[in-house]
Amino acid sequence: MSRAAAQPHPQAAPAAGGPGARGAGMGVRRFGRVNWLGLYTLTSREVRRFLGVWSQTILAPLMTAGLFLAIFTLAIGPRRGEVMGVPFVEFLAPGILMMTVIQNAFANTSSSLMAAKVQGNIVDTLMPPLSAAELTVGFIAGGIARGLLVAAAVWTVMALTLGVGMAHPLWAFVFVVLGAAFLGGLGVIAGIYAQKFDQMAAITNFIITPLAFLSGTFYALEGLPAAMWWLSHVNPVFYLVDGTRYGIIGVSDSSPWLGLAVASAATALVLLTTWQLFRRGTRMKA
Numbered sequence: 001m002s003r004a005a006a007q008p009h010p011q012a013a014p015a016a017g018g019p020g021a022r023g024a025g026m027g028v029r030r031f032g033r034v035n036w037l038g039l040y041t042l043t044s045r046e047v048r049r050f051l052g053v054w055s056q057t058i059l060a061p062l063m064t065a066g067l068f069l070a071i072f073t074l075a076i077g078p079r080r081g082e083v084m085g086v087p088f089v090e091f092l093a094p095g096i097l098m099m100t101v102i103q104n105a106f107a108n109t110s111s112s113l114m115a116a117k118v119q120g121n122i123v124d125t126l127m128p129p130l131s132a133a134e135l136t137v138g139f140i141a142g143g144i145a146r147g148l149l150v151a152a153a154v155w156t157v158m159a160l161t162l163g164v165g166m167a168h169p170l171w172a173f174v175f176v177v178l179g180a181a182f183l184g185g186l187g188v189i190a191g192i193y194a195q196k197f198d199q200m201a202a203i204t205n206f207i208i209t210p211l212a213f214l215s216g217t218f219y220a221l222e223g224l225p226a227a228m229w230w231l232s233h234v235n236p237v238f239y240l241v242d243g244t245r246y247g248i249i250g251v252s253d254s255s256p257w258l259g260l261a262v263a264s265a266a267t268a269l270v271l272l273t274t275w276q277l278f279r280r281g282t283r284m285k286a
Contacts, residue, residue: 058150
């Protein structure tokens, strides 16, 4: 046999890194820059999670918001007088709506991650070929969807029972989306760091609830002591509540443009942190 016959043909050996090479293509995304199917599947799962128990995720928050309004109306509504030029109950309604939105957006994302970690099926989220950005968008989209549905339900009841209209629908929509995205991102961060349900309850009770209650939901800032006035203005949720109030009844404590800037910056920071945690895999396998 000649030496030329003994040598393999140049085309017989697979090129390095080619399709025939050992382990070729490992870790390479095969669906373009965005895994649209995976992103849709994750978002659909997050939406179906809360729609499957709508009596707890939609109806229960609606009942809670209605109870808040009923209690304040019966207790101090008629005697309170006007606040910022509008009846007290109308002033109160947008704040309760936003408070309900942010609590439910936080609950949606945090419970999803927390349950997956406790039940041991977090691998179902980690194994699919989803990037950190796609994981962030999928979870946040579920929180926004729940926030929008809750907001629509609460506003519909308020419109039918209190006659609350919609002064600036686009402003109201933007602030509701920002509020759901902001608290949805905080819910993801809490779900990543919390290892037990009692830790999640502590985060909710000592961080999320004070942020919601000390944000001008039940009062105007004009009559507050100086310390509380400044404390309220460093709370991003204040700008969400104030912007929603401007969108629904047309009055606000501060400029809606300032509120939009602060709320957008806070939301962007939270979402960036969420993306970084997913990218690093922080405490996702604990």
